[in-house]
Amino acid sequence: MSVSAKATRRGVLPGFGLTMGYSILYLSLVVLIPLAALLFNSTGLTFAKFWSVATDPRVLASYRVSLTTAAAAALVDGLLGLLLAWVLVRYRFPGKRIFDALIDLPFALPTAVAGVSLTALYSGNGWIGSLLEPLGIKVAFTPLGITLALMFIGIPFVVRTVQPVLEDLERDTEEAAATLGAGRWRIFRKVLLPELIPPLLTGFALAFARGIGEYGSVVFISGNMPMRTEIAPLLIMSKLEQYDYAGATAVALLLLLISFLMLLVINMLQRWTHKASR
Amino acid sequence: MRKGLKKGLLTGFALLLTAGLTACGNNSGAESGSSASTEPAAAGSAAPSAAASPAQSKEPVELLNVSYDPTRELYENYNKAFSAYWEKETGQKVTIKQSHGGSGKQSRAVLDGLEADVVTLALGYDIDALQTAGLINEGWQSKYEHNSSPYTSTIVFLVRKGNPKGIKDWPDLLKDGVEVITPNPKTSGGARWNYLAAWGYALDHNNNDEAKAQEFLKNLFTHVPVLDTGARGATTTFVERGIGDVLLAWENEAYLSVNELGKDKFDIVYPSESILAEPPVAVVDKVVDKKGTREVADAYLKYLYSEEGQKIAAENYYRPTLDSVKEEYKSKFPDIKLFTLADKFGTWQETQQKHFNDGGVFDQIYVPGK
Numbered sequence: 001m002s003v004s005a006k007a008t009r010r011g012v013l014p015g016f017g018l019t020m021g022y023s024i025l026y027l028s029l030v031v032l033i034p035l036a037a038l039l040f041n042s043t044g045l046t047f048a049k050f051w052s053v054a055t056d057p058r059v060l061a062s063y064r065v066s067l068t069t070a071a072a073a074a075l076v077d078g079l080l081g082l083l084l085a086w087v088l089v090r091y092r093f094p095g096k097r098i099f100d101a102l103i104d105l106p107f108a109l110p111t112a113v114a115g116v117s118l119t120a121l122y123s124g125n126g127w128i129g130s131l132l133e134p135l136g137i138k139v140a141f142t143p144l145g146i147t148l149a150l151m152f153i154g155i156p157f158v159v160r161t162v163q164p165v166l167e168d169l170e171r172d173t174e175e176a177a178a179t180l181g182a183g184r185w186r187i188f189r190k191v192l193l194p195e196l197i198p199p200l201l202t203g204f205a206l207a208f209a210r211g212i213g214e215y216g217s218v219v220f221i222s223g224n225m226p227m228r229t230e231i232a233p234l235l236i237m238s239k240l241e242q243y244d245y246a247g248a249t250a251v252a253l254l255l256l257l258i259s260f261l262m263l264l265v266i267n268m269l270q271r272w273t274h275k276a277s278r
Numbered sequence: 279m280r281k282g283l284k285k286g287l288l289t290g291f292a293l294l295l296t297a298g299l300t301a302c303g304n305n306s307g308a309e310s311g312s313s314a315s316t317e318p319a320a321a322g323s324a325a326p327s328a329a330a331s332p333a334q335s336k337e338p339v340e341l342l343n344v345s346y347d348p349t350r351e352l353y354e355n356y357n358k359a360f361s362a363y364w365e366k367e368t369g370q371k372v373t374i375k376q377s378h379g380g381s382g383k384q385s386r387a388v389l390d391g392l393e394a395d396v397v398t399l400a401l402g403y404d405i406d407a408l409q410t411a412g413l414i415n416e417g418w419q420s421k422y423e424h425n426s427s428p429y430t431s432t433i434v435f436l437v438r439k440g441n442p443k444g445i446k447d448w449p450d451l452l453k454d455g456v457e458v459i460t461p462n463p464k465t466s467g468g469a470r471w472n473y474l475a476a477w478g479y480a481l482d483h484n485n486n487d488e489a490k491a492q493e494f495l496k497n498l499f500t501h502v503p504v505l506d507t508g509a510r511g512a513t514t515t516f517v518e519r520g521i522g523d524v525l526l527a528w529e530n531e532a533y534l535s536v537n538e539l540g541k542d543k544f545d546i547v548y549p550s551e552s553i554l555a556e557p558p559v560a561v562v563d564k565v566v567d568k569k570g571t572r573e574v575a576d577a578y579l580k581y582l583y584s585e586e587g588q589k590i591a592a593e594n595y596y597r598p599t600l601d602s603v604k605e606e607y608k609s610k611f612p613d614i615k616l617f618t619l620a621d622k623f624g625t626w627q628e629t630q631q632k633h634f635n636d637g638g639v640f641d642q643i644y645v646p647g648k
Binding site: 124238243247 | 386389504505506507511518521630634635636644
């Protein structure tokens with residue numbers, strides 16, 4: 001009884017039925033129906049065909065490349081993003097607003113533009129590449145280059161999930177801990193980190209999932225060498241080029257599945273850490 | 279809560295239904311509307327008696343030419359020439375819209391419903407796909423002269439000025455320390471022509487031994503440091519990133535690079551033999567029948583074979599097929615030994631199947647132990 005009372009409680013938006021209806025409508029048009037169409041595309045696919053596509057050595061190699069580079073990029077973004085968010089929340093400095101706005105630019109920039117400019121910078125005769133190559137560090141056309149492109153497109157996810165949590169943290173708690181004799185490292189570990197782990201995990205998961213599916217920025221910097229720097233989304237494109245819709249869908253479905261499992265695990269992990277910190 | 283949710287679901291479903299219905303309604307409305315507006319033109323083209331009616335009565339018409347990337351400049355010039363010609367001939371105004379992109383991507387767009395009146399693509403394979411889907415009638419390739427390829431091209435080498443590595447012919451690409459730039463045949467139509475050109479050379483110089491040709495290609499691809507997804511991307515890698523010693527490119531792309539980026543930076547090298555690349559054209563039968571644009575679409579492609587059309591192609595570095603224009607531009611297009619796809623490989627379907635489909639020869643070059 002109390003549950004139904006809650007649902008019919010007057011909210012800001014009129015009519016639960018109507019608002020919920022609209023939500024379902026839009027979710028269907030934008031997300032559910034396209035995903036269903038994807039599944040439908042794979043109906044021409046027998047399990048045997050699916051399996052042979054999924055276990056093809058080139059496909060497997062591309063999954064390995066996509067997963068490892070996306071994970072590495074998301075990890076680096078986690079650390080870097082925490083640092084960026086910290087600086088933005090806790091310090092005042094000239095140009096802070098501009099700095100803050102810059103963080104979102106990777107969201108707005110067409111990824112192909114990012115890929116082209118990163119390649120121009122990091123290839124052998126680019127500004128940065130020409131400095132690194134004499135040291136024996138090749139960036140463009142190696143997995144390192146892919147990681148770099150994925151770091152670029154993933155960084156806003158981490159900053160924008162960690163930032164609001166940091167802003168909400170009361171400085172009183174840290175000050176209280178300090179007056180009780182805790183050192184800076186201890187305060188970070190015992191007071192800040194437990195609060196920051198859930199948003200960091202979310203940021204990591206988002207950056208990781210985005211990285212797995214990223215195409216535009218990576219095809220330029222990866223060099224697309226089969227078995228070495230060929231990413232899974234490129235294989236989807238090359239299957240489409242053969243008008244092999246079913247095969248392309250098979251690779252895509254597997255990618256989706258991996259991303260979904262990954263998000264699910266991180267969600268569960270997050271709940272668990274949240275409970276543990278309470 | 280549950281009641282509310284149920285209500286929500288119902289509302290969502292109802293909204294979806296209405297949206298779907300109105301969409302259908304609009305659609306059919308638009309269809310009948312458009313067919314009504316094109317009816318006079320269609321009737322005019324079908325009945326010879328109507329053609330005698332005053333020229334002004336012909337409604338302006340719009341064509342969509344779906345093409346691939348490097349033909350942009352060519353068709354910009356050609357469209358102007360054709361609409362002038364057509365208006366003079368028939369009194370009908372024609373506007374031509376262009377669409378450019380990767381050849382396969384463009385073909386898929388037409389497959390998915392982009393209403394192209396004509397397609398002018400890089401490979402017969404991409405038009406075959408439209409035929410399989412029933413958009414184009416069978417036998418399209420014999421509808422126009424020269425396998426429906428009004429202009430041709432070939433694959434040449436672009437090297438750095440002065441040709442420091444001394445690259446003259448295909449075997450020079452396999453020399454130690456030579457880096458070759460070519461896009462990925464799995465994603466680029468141009469790259470398929472590159473690959474086939476090398477394969478054809480290798481066959482000719484190894485008594486048609488396929489195993490040796492495959493060995494040649496395998497060796498060649500160990501010299502490729504980057505596989506871009508398209509021809510323009512590979513040109514950028516070579517020209518702007520300064521990677522590689524030689525770029526395998528369409529003849530017209532090579533000319534464009536040299537003209538735009540400076541004759542002091544690059545040289546074009548013609549190998550002893552190469553492939554005759556035939557980018558084909560076709561009318562999309564299903565679309566022109568629906569829109570009633572068959573007559574003008576057909577004329578649009580035929581005029582490519584006229585003297586004016588051929589000259590525009592030649593000016594844009596495509597090899598003309600008309601003898602008189604060929605003669606005029608002789609100095610521009612060196613006469614090297616050219617073999618066709620049919621000479622060495624058969625149809626596009628067979629070639630694609632054998633070389634570029636999953637598990638084909640190109641995959642075997644890269645996957646160990648196969």
